[in-house]
Amino acid sequence: MRAILSVHNKQGLVPFAQGLSSLGFELFSTGGTKKALSDAGVAVHSISDITGFPEILDGRVKTLHPAVHGGILARRDILRHREELEKQNIQPIDLVAVNLYPFRETIAREGVSLDEALENIDIGGPTMLRAAAKNFPHVLVVVDPADYEPILNQLRLGLVKLDERRKLAQKAFQHVASYDTAISQYLRYDEPGFPQHMTIALEKQLDLRYGENPHQQAAFYKEYNFMAKPGLTIGGAKLLRSLTWNRRWLWSVISLHPLWLLSSIIILAAWPAIRIWPKLTGGH
Numbered sequence: 001m002r003a004i005l006s007v008h009n010k011q012g013l014v015p016f017a018q019g020l021s022s023l024g025f026e027l028f029s030t031g032g033t034k035k036a037l038s039d040a041g042v043a044v045h046s047i048s049d050i051t052g053f054p055e056i057l058d059g060r061v062k063t064l065h066p067a068v069h070g071g072i073l074a075r076r077d078i079l080r081h082r083e084e085l086e087k088q089n090i091q092p093i094d095l096v097a098v099n100l101y102p103f104r105e106t107i108a109r110e111g112v113s114l115d116e117a118l119e120n121i122d123i124g125g126p127t128m129l130r131a132a133a134k135n136f137p138h139v140l141v142v143v144d145p146a147d148y149e150p151i152l153n154q155l156r157l158g159l160v161k162l163d164e165r166r167k168l169a170q171k172a173f174q175h176v177a178s179y180d181t182a183i184s185q186y187l188r189y190d191e192p193g194f195p196q197h198m199t200i201a202l203e204k205q206l207d208l209r210y211g212e213n214p215h216q217q218a219a220f221y222k223e224y225n226f227m228a229k230p231g232l233t234i235g236g237a238k239l240l241r242s243l244t245w246n247r248r249w250l251w252s253v254i255s256l257h258p259l260w261l262l263s264s265i266i267i268l269a270a271w272p273a274i275r276i277w278p279k280l281t282g283g284h
Contacts, residue, residue: 001025002071003095004047006033006063006125008102009145014040016097016148023155025095030055030062050091063124072096072131076138096132097142099175100125104182121183129172136169137162143175177201178224185225201225 003025007013010033017027017037027044029037037044048054051065071093074081085092101122106112132141140160142151147168154160178201188195201224211218 001094002091003027003097004063004068004093004128005029005037005044005097006031006047006128007097007099007145008032009099010036012145012148013037014042016145016152017042017044019148019152020095020155023152031059060123063128066090068093068128069131072128072139073135074138075135093132093139095140095142096128097148098125098129099143099145100179103179103186107182107186117186122179126176126179129176133169133172136165140165141168141172143172147171181224 001024003020005013005017005027006029013033013036017040021027021042027037027042028047028050029044030047034044034046047063047068050071051063051067053065055062066088067090070085070088070090074085074090074092076082076092101120103117103120103122106120107117129141129143132139140151142148151160151168154164177199181199181201184199202221203224205220205222208218208220210216
């Protein structure tokens with residue numbers, strides 16, 4: 001079995017790699033990830049050992065190669081795919097663990113240049129994630145370090161179920177979609193008018209006690225707008241604080257009793273009508 005590990009966020013990387021190695025995985029990696037693993041004493045090969053080609057263009061091209069993507073995308077249940085891999089001397093890749101260059105963190109810095117931003121747009125990472133997620137029945141795709149230990153536990157039991165593989169694939173596609181949304185927002189920043197097409201990235205802040213009715217589920221999401229000024233969204237709570245007649249009261253409701261947040265929003269929406277009600281009814 002083969003695994004490619006190429007991560008910017010190295011949280012939990014070494015124990016995950018050690019666990020994979022103990023299960024018989026042959027590990028391949030690039031750049032800083034390979035160095036981190038080697039420094040920790042984990043046996044790891046360069047991705048160039050798969051491609052037979054060095055990294056070029058200051059690392060811009062490392063994994064964009066048929067030997068990598070053929071190994072990821074080949075369906076193990078189709079004979080002609082297996083025969084073609086053998087003919088081209090390509091080994092299947094069974095696990096891809098990737099998280100991406102810190103584009104969002106880069107553009108959030110004060111005074112970042114266009115060149116800096118462009119250099120932090122990941123190309124090979126999203127491509128491998130999409131390939132592995134497309135072929136999720138045969139390839140495990142991992143973007144979240146929180147999934148490392150659960151995956152190792154399932155591999156130790158001998159099987160990662162199809163439904164779990166599907167969930168990992170969904171998470172990978174969402175990870176890439178949010179990443180691409182940040183890039184799109186950055187490139188059109190300060191352009192006038194409204195774009196013909198637009199995506200919005202949302203991040204869940206908390207689960208609510210119920211939705212519009214007690215039998216309905218609900219959650220509160222914050223727009224993950226990478227170019228928005230702080231405090232201009234409901235998710236930032238500052239807008240809520242400025243709208244309420246008692247800022248300290250509302251802030252305490254949000255901070256101490258987050259499950260009441262939906263009720264707080266409803267109160268804020270209703271309060272203007274409540275305030276004018278006596279005037280409309282003559283004080284009744």
